Amino acid sequence: xxISLDVNGERVEAHVLPRLNLADFLREHLRLTxxxxxCEHGVCGACTVRVNGEIVRSCLMLAVQSxxxxxxxxxxxxxxxxxxxxxxxxxxxNALQCGFCTPAMLMAAQDLLKQQAxxxxxxxxxxxxxxxxxxxxxxxxxxxxxxxxxxxxxRKP
Amino acid sequence: MKASAFSYARATxxxxxxxxxxxxxxxxxxxxxxxxxxxxxxLRLISPELIVDIGEIAELRGIGVRGDVLRxxxxxxxxxxxxxxxxxxxxxLLKEAVAHIAHPAIRNRGTLGGSLAHADPASELPACMVALxxxxxxxxxxxxxxxxxxxxxxxxxxxxxxxQELLIAVELPVAQKNSKHFFQxxxxxxxxxxxxxxxxxxxxxxDVFTDLRMTFFAxxxxxVLAKAARKLVNVALTPAVxxxxxxxxxxxxxxxxxxxxxxxxxxxxxxVLLARCASALLGRPDLNAGGPV
Numbered sequence: 001x002x003i004s005l006d007v008n009g010e011r012v013e014a015h016v017l018p019r020l021n022l023a024d025f026l027r028e029h030l031r032l033t034x035x036x037x038x039c040e041h042g043v044c045g046a047c048t049v050r051v052n053g054e055i056v057r058s059c060l061m062l063a064v065q066s067x068x069x070x071x072x073x074x075x076x077x078x079x080x081x082x083x084x085x086x087x088x089x090x091x092x093x094n095a096l097q098c099g100f101c102t103p104a105m106l107m108a109a110q111d112l113l114k115q116q117a118x119x120x121x122x123x124x125x126x127x128x129x130x131x132x133x134x135x136x137x138x139x140x141x142x143x144x145x146x147x148x149x150x151x152x153x154x155r156k157p
Numbered sequence: 158m159k160a161s162a163f164s165y166a167r168a169t170x171x172x173x174x175x176x177x178x179x180x181x182x183x184x185x186x187x188x189x190x191x192x193x194x195x196x197x198x199x200l201r202l203i204s205p206e207l208i209v210d211i212g213e214i215a216e217l218r219g220i221g222v223r224g225d226v227l228r229x230x231x232x233x234x235x236x237x238x239x240x241x242x243x244x245x246x247x248x249x250l251l252k253e254a255v256a257h258i259a260h261p262a263i264r265n266r267g268t269l270g271g272s273l274a275h276a277d278p279a280s281e282l283p284a285c286m287v288a289l290x291x292x293x294x295x296x297x298x299x300x301x302x303x304x305x306x307x308x309x310x311x312x313x314x315x316x317x318x319x320x321q322e323l324l325i326a327v328e329l330p331v332a333q334k335n336s337k338h339f340f341q342x343x344x345x346x347x348x349x350x351x352x353x354x355x356x357x358x359x360x361x362x363x364d365v366f367t368d369l370r371m372t373f374f375a376x377x378x379x380x381v382l383a384k385a386a387r388k389l390v391n392v393a394l395t396p397a398v399x400x401x402x403x404x405x406x407x408x409x410x411x412x413x414x415x416x417x418x419x420x421x422x423x424x425x426x427x428x429v430l431l432a433r434c435a436s437a438l439l440g441r442p443d444l445n446a447g448g449p450v
Contacts, residue, residue: 018165041196130260
C-alpha cells in the first residue's frame with residue numbers, strides 16, 4: 001500500500017506491505033535504527049516513538065496506520081537539540097550501560113517533562129513503567145530525569 | 158515475531174466497515190487501537206485474513222452528555238478518558254480506573270471499544286462498564302442492538318458481539334450527587350495485569366448503602382457483579398454483616414489459577430478489596446481493621 005507521512009519533519013512516501021509494523025518501517029526502510037525492537041509485543045518499550053506528538057509503541061502500530069501522521073524518532077529529537085540536556089544528564093549519571101533501552105527511555109522521559117515540569121520520583125517511575133532496562137536498576141535513570149527537570153526549572157540539580 | 162501476512166482495508170464509515178465484516182465474517186478482524194490485537198498477531202496467536210481498520214471513522218469518536226446519559230464513542234482512547242472533563246464530572250470511576258491500564262504509550266493508542274470487544278477478564282474497563290450499569294451499543298447489517306454490560310461479557314475474550322457486528326459506543330447513566338465510586342487492583346507492578354481488582358459504584362444515604370454495584374475482575378472468566386454486595390445494602394453495616402458478605406463472596410467466586418496467583422489467593426484478595434471498598438465508601442476505618450473478615 002502507498003503511504004505518505006512526515007518523519008522527523010521530512011515528507012516520506014513509501015510502498016509497504018500491510019503486515020509491516022512502524023518500527024520495522026523506520027529501521028529497515030528509512031534506516032532510522034535508533035528505534036529498537038525488543039519484545040515485539042508491546043511489553044519492553046524499546047520501540048517508543050512519537051506519533052502526532054504523543055508517545056506510542058511502534059511495534060504495535062502498522063506502518064499503514066501512520067499514513068498522514070507526523071512521526072518523530074530519537075534521531076529527530078536528538079538532532080534538533082530538544083533533549084540535549086537530558087542526554088547529557090544520562091551520561092553524567094551513568095543512566096545507561098548497554099544503551100539498548102536508552103532511546104526509548106529518553107522518549108518517555110521527555111514526554112513526561114513536557115507534561116509535567118516538576119515530577120517527583122514516584123511520578124517519574126510511573127511514567128517509565130512501560131520501559132524495561134536490564135542494566136541499570138533504574139535508579140540512575142530516575143536521577144538523570146529528576147536532575148534535568150530541576151535544571152529546566154532553573155533550580156540547582 | 159512478526160505478524161503473518163494479511164489484507165488491509167481502511168474503513169471509511171460504519172456502513173463501510175459493516176459491509177466488509179458482512180463479506181468476510183470471522184476471517185476478518187477489526188483493528189481499533191491495536192494494543193491487544195497487534196501483540197496477538199505478532200505472537201501469531203491469531204492470523205486474520207483481513208484487517209478492517211476503523212481508526213479513521215470520525216463518527217466513532219467523541220464524548221457527550223444528553224440529559225442524564227453519558228455517551229462515549231468506541232474510538233475514545235484511554236488517554237481521552239483520562240483527560241476528559243465530562244468523564245471526570247459524570248463517570249469519575251473511569252478516570253480513576255484508566256490510570257491503572259498499562260503505560261502512557263499504550264494509553265495513547267488503546268481504545269474503549271477495543272478493550273470491551275477484546276474482553277480480557279483481567280482488564281479494567283469491562284468491569285467498570287458492569288459497575289456503572291452501562292449499555293453497549295453495537296451496530297450490524299440488521300441495525301443497532303443495545304446490550305446491558307452484564308450480558309455483554311460472556312467468557313474469556315468472549316462477548317455477545319458477532320463477527321459481523323461493530324461496537325460503536327457505550328452509554329452510561331451520569332453519576333448522581335450522592336453516588337460514590339471505588340477502584341483498586343492488585344498487580345505485581347504498576348500497569349501489569351491485575352491479579353484481582355474491584356470497580357464499584359454506590360449510592361450512599363445517611364451512612365447506608367442504598368445501592369452498591371461491586372464488580373470484581375481478574376477473578377473469573379468475565380467481570381463479576383458480586384451478589385454478595387447486596388448483603389451490604391440498606392443495612393447498618395457492622396463487622397458481622399461485612400463478615401457474612403465476605404464469606405458469601407468467597408463462595409460466589411470461582412477464580413482461575415495461573416502463574417501469578419492461586420485461586421485461593423485471588424479469593425483472599427477479593428475479600429480484602431470488599432472490606433476496603435465498604436470501609437472507604439462509608440468512611441468507616443473500623444470495618445477494615447485487620448484485613449479481610
